[in-house]
Amino acid sequence: MRADISAMMNSANKLITSRSDVDMPFSHHNVNREAKHLNTMKNKVGVNNNSIDSAGITKDYMDAVSELVWNGFDAGASKIDIKFSSNEIDHIDEINIVDNGTGICLSDLSETFGSFLDSVKRGSFQRSSYVRGKKGKGRFSFIAFAGTAVWSTVFLDPDSEKCLAYDVTVHANDKDHYNDENKRIADTEETGTWLKLTNLHGVTAYSFQCDDFINYLKYEFGWFLLLNSKKGYTLSINGRPLEYDDILGDHEVSNRIIADIKGVDHNFIITYVRWNEKIGDKFYYYFLNGEKKEIFKQLTSFNNNAINFFHSIYIESDFFNDFTFSDNEDSEPIFGQTQNSPVFKILVKELQRIINLKQKEFVRINAADELISRYEKNGVFPKFKNNKYEQEKRKDLVEVVREIYCIQPKIFKGLNETQEKTSIGFINLLLDTDERENILSILEGIVSISSEERENLSILLKKTSFGHITKTINLIESRFKTVELLKTLVFDLKHFSNERDHIQHAIADNYWLFGEQFHLVTANEGFEKLLSNYLYLVDGLSKPSKSKLKDEEKNRRPDLFMCRQRSIPDPNNHDDDIEENIMVELKRPNVTIGKDQLRQIEDYMDFITREDQFNSQTRKWKFFVVSNKVDEYIEKQYDEFKDKGKRYLVKSWGNLEVFAMTWDDVFRSFTIKHKYLLDKLDFDQKAIQEELNIKGIKLDVSGSQTITNTVRLKAVQNN
Numbered sequence: 001m002r003a004d005i006s007a008m009m010n011s012a013n014k015l016i017t018s019r020s021d022v023d024m025p026f027s028h029h030n031v032n033r034e035a036k037h038l039n040t041m042k043n044k045v046g047v048n049n050n051s052i053d054s055a056g057i058t059k060d061y062m063d064a065v066s067e068l069v070w071n072g073f074d075a076g077a078s079k080i081d082i083k084f085s086s087n088e089i090d091h092i093d094e095i096n097i098v099d100n101g102t103g104i105c106l107s108d109l110s111e112t113f114g115s116f117l118d119s120v121k122r123g124s125f126q127r128s129s130y131v132r133g134k135k136g137k138g139r140f141s142f143i144a145f146a147g148t149a150v151w152s153t154v155f156l157d158p159d160s161e162k163c164l165a166y167d168v169t170v171h172a173n174d175k176d177h178y179n180d181e182n183k184r185i186a187d188t189e190e191t192g193t194w195l196k197l198t199n200l201h202g203v204t205a206y207s208f209q210c211d212d213f214i215n216y217l218k219y220e221f222g223w224f225l226l227l228n229s230k231k232g233y234t235l236s237i238n239g240r241p242l243e244y245d246d247i248l249g250d251h252e253v254s255n256r257i258i259a260d261i262k263g264v265d266h267n268f269i270i271t272y273v274r275w276n277e278k279i280g281d282k283f284y285y286y287f288l289n290g291e292k293k294e295i296f297k298q299l300t301s302f303n304n305n306a307i308n309f310f311h312s313i314y315i316e317s318d319f320f321n322d323f324t325f326s327d328n329e330d331s332e333p334i335f336g337q338t339q340n341s342p343v344f345k346i347l348v349k350e351l352q353r354i355i356n357l358k359q360k361e362f363v364r365i366n367a368a369d370e371l372i373s374r375y376e377k378n379g380v381f382p383k384f385k386n387n388k389y390e391q392e393k394r395k396d397l398v399e400v401v402r403e404i405y406c407i408q409p410k411i412f413k414g415l416n417e418t419q420e421k422t423s424i425g426f427i428n429l430l431l432d433t434d435e436r437e438n439i440l441s442i443l444e445g446i447v448s449i450s451s452e453e454r455e456n457l458s459i460l461l462k463k464t465s466f467g468h469i470t471k472t473i474n475l476i477e478s479r480f481k482t483v484e485l486l487k488t489l490v491f492d493l494k495h496f497s498n499e500r501d502h503i504q505h506a507i508a509d510n511y512w513l514f515g516e517q518f519h520l521v522t523a524n525e526g527f528e529k530l531l532s533n534y535l536y537l538v539d540g541l542s543k544p545s546k547s548k549l550k551d552e553e554k555n556r557r558p559d560l561f562m563c564r565q566r567s568i569p570d571p572n573n574h575d576d577d578i579e580e581n582i583m584v585e586l587k588r589p590n591v592t593i594g595k596d597q598l599r600q601i602e603d604y605m606d607f608i609t610r611e612d613q614f615n616s617q618t619r620k621w622k623f624f625v626v627s628n629k630v631d632e633y634i635e636k637q638y639d640e641f642k643d644k645g646k647r648y649l650v651k652s653w654g655n656l657e658v659f660a661m662t663w664d665d666v667f668r669s670f671t672i673k674h675k676y677l678l679d680k681l682d683f684d685q686k687a688i689q690e691e692l693n694i695k696g697i698k699l700d701v702s703g704s705q706t707i708t709n710t711v712r713l714k715a716v717q718n719n
Contacts, residue, residue: 057140061203062216064144066280068097068195069217069235071139073224075101075193081236086205095146095197095208103155103191106166106183113139113168113178143172147199154186154193163189172199208237218244220280223312226273230292249310249366250274250358256350260343266319268347272358275310283311285351290318296325298348300355307367307409309359313351319343360406368402371412375401380420382428397428482510483667490589490628490663503586513666514582514624578620578655587627593660594631598650601625601658608656623651623658626666634660 058064065082072080077099086092104112142149151168165186169179207213217235222244225233234241256268284297302309323337337344375381381397384390401424405412415423486506507513585601587593601623608614608621637650637660644652648665651658 057143059144061145061207062213064141065097065208066216066220067141068139069221072097072099072101072193075099075103077101077192078228078231078233079236080234081239082208083238084205084208085238090204090206092200092203092205092208093198095200095203097195097197098192100190100192103153103193104151104168105155106157106164106180109168109180113170113180140170140175142170142195142197143175145200145203146197147172147201148197150196150198152194152196154188154191156191162186163191214242215247215277217242218247219275219277222247223273223275223279223281226271226312227286227288227294227314228292247276248273249276250362254354256347258343258346258350260341266317266343268319269316270351270354271314271316272354273312273314274358274362275312278308278310279312281312284313285348286312286314287320287323288314288316289320289323290316291321292316295320295323301352302355302359307363309362309367311355311358313355315347315351363406363409364402367409368405371405372398372402375420375424378417378420380417380424382425393428393431396431397424400427400431479510479512479670483513483670486510486663487667503589507584507586513670514584576618578618580620580622582622582624585623585625587625589628589663591627592629592631593625593627593634593662595633597625597627598634598637598658598660602651605651605656605658617655619655621656623656624661625658626661626663628663630660630662 058067069080069082080097080099083096083098084092084094139149139151149170152165153168154163154165156162157164163186164183166183167179167181169181170177214237221235221242225235225242225244236242250273252272254270254272256270257265258268259265283300283303285300286297287295289295300311300313302311319337325339339345339348381394384394401412404427412420412423489506490503583604585597585604587597591597604623605621634650638648641649641652646657646659648659648661649657650660
């Protein structure tokens with residue numbers, strides 16, 4: 001074999017002539033091309049289980065170029081140039097990819113080109129960024145945009161210790177074969193490979209000059225070029241090095257000194273990089289020795305993040321000059337360091353600290369702003385009026401959401417629009433309470449929070465006074481239980497429950513069913529008492545007045561009368577606010593709401609309009625009548641007022657409205673508004689019935705009384 005090669009070389013040497021028609025980036029790679037047709041050998045590609053056509057070779061020219069460039073870096077190249085020239089109409093005849101790598105060793109040719117899907121790189125692949133191709137098909141990617149590929153390569157022959165040259169040709173229409181030809185002695189001592197692609201299709205000069213292609217190369221190779229920037233690695237297009245500074249979102253270099261057990265200091269230069277877009281590698285710590293050569297790499301803890309935190313960390317130190325990486329944590333080399341070294345373990349903790357701080361910084365500056373902006377655009381935040389107080393409340397809500405997101409972004413991920421609005425609305429509601437810091441009890445029921453995140457979140461919530469939420473969430477859960485008890489009262493015990501002895505008492509202590517932020521003015525009191533308490537609460541009198549009414553209906557007794565603590569915007573005049581009041585008439589569960597019951601409400605309305613102290617146009621009145629059923633008359637009233645866009649409305653004029661609701665309507669409204677929270681609290685509705693059975697509550701009047709007392713007791717405990 002050696003003799004044959006020598007004979008071939010001697011024959012080729014006789015034909016050596018100087019050629020300068022090709023400008024190779026590796027100097028003096030002007031080789032003997034007149035001998036091209038000597039000793040041409042056609043070889044069969046050995047296909048491993050799959051045909052070349054069905055082996056998943058890319059059809060995208062950008063991916064194809066990427067594969068071919070990686071082949072050059074895999075071969076130890078530090079400089080690669082993509083070269084082409086075009087005519088006036090942007091046409092190009094050929095693309096050349098030139099590298100200064102080690103070339104393709106002739107003795108390895110059968111493994112490099114002859115074994116499809118069984119690359120020689122596979123056997124030598126280690127934990128390194130320097131060998132990308134393992135599948136043995138990257139060299140065939142040229143078929144995405146070219147008909148013919150010719151690799152003109154120069155390598156150092158280990159036997160003769162001379163640089164030899166030869167060509168390898170593959171045609172797209174005959175992919176199962178490759179020709180090695182023109183074997184010769186090179187007239188240079190510099191190795192490398194010149195790949196010439198001809199018979200191009202689907203591409204023009206613009207394809208390799210456009211922003212999309214340039215940006216693709218930046219994100220595919222930028223991290224690798226930065227990793228090797230101190231070693232002078234470049235990727236060029238027509239001699240112009242690829243610039244990738246603009247894809248660096250953040251870039252910081254720092255030094256850390258760590259002493260070993262002998263007191264020897266080890267200096268580590270740590271370079272943190274955040275990329276603006278996803279790069280052509282996962283997110284790693286890259287460990288480099290004193291010669292800037294990568295020894296190994298290790299995944300960071302943020303590879304599965306959902307916040308587009310694209311990053312790399314490069315660590316340079318002489319500490320890694322004699323470093324041995326091993327998957328076996330128990331193995332210890334006689335000389336050098338391993339990942340079990342105390343210094344290395346301290347270093348990794350420091351790297352984790354840096355990346356955690358940078359991730360939170362990124363979330364605070366970038367991702368949190370994007371979340372807030374999206375929430376504002378999609379109407380997730382509740383509406384606030386344009387006054388100083390309301391805008392301060394809005395600012396408080398936005399900052400709390402931002403702070404929680406910075407600590408644990410997963411809290412706000414994967415929610416649909418309804419869940420987002422419910423969650424933000426719930427946080428907004430809690431901000432008005434005096435208990436904020438125990439929000440952890442809620443969040444831990446929604447997402448998994450690590451001990452460190454838990455501690456950080458706890459500190460944050462105390463810092464922002466977002467605390468004491470345990471009491472509030474207990475209140476919400478208690479309300480669900482109250483609703484279930486009320487269902488038993490008005491459905492299961494409807495034949496034994498009446499409005500005066502049972503339902504009225506239960507609702508009087510739980511009037512939140514009809515709206516938050518109301519004050520209970522009276523329960524089953526006459527209008528004279530009602531007016532006295534009303535003026536005391538709304539107009540801020542020092543004590544209830546003893547109002548005297550002359551109206552003959554002054555002794556009528558509404559079941560519940562509530563006034564809202566906060567005003568609502570006036571729909572007719574945006575500069576004014578309206579005070580909202582609610583009056584509720586509860587009917588025995590077996591009474592069907594009809595015209596007679598509606599007439600009773602109208603009497604209340606007439607009384608309100610007759611009294612000077614009640615009839616201001618800035619006071620809005622809502623009247624509710626509630627029982628288990630409504631008759632046909634009420635259903636017709638629903639249809640008559642449906643154009644108002646208010647469910648359950650049966651009468652409306654001026655600043656007065658009447659609503660007729662069944663108990664099922666009341667309970668369903670509550671459940672729908674709180675469904676997301678109910679699901680997250682894992683509240684078991686059946687547990688209420690089981691509890692009642694254990695207590696031996698019977699379906700009779702005594703059962704109605706027992707449940708009424710239970711409901712009232714729960715209300716007292718939560719006030």
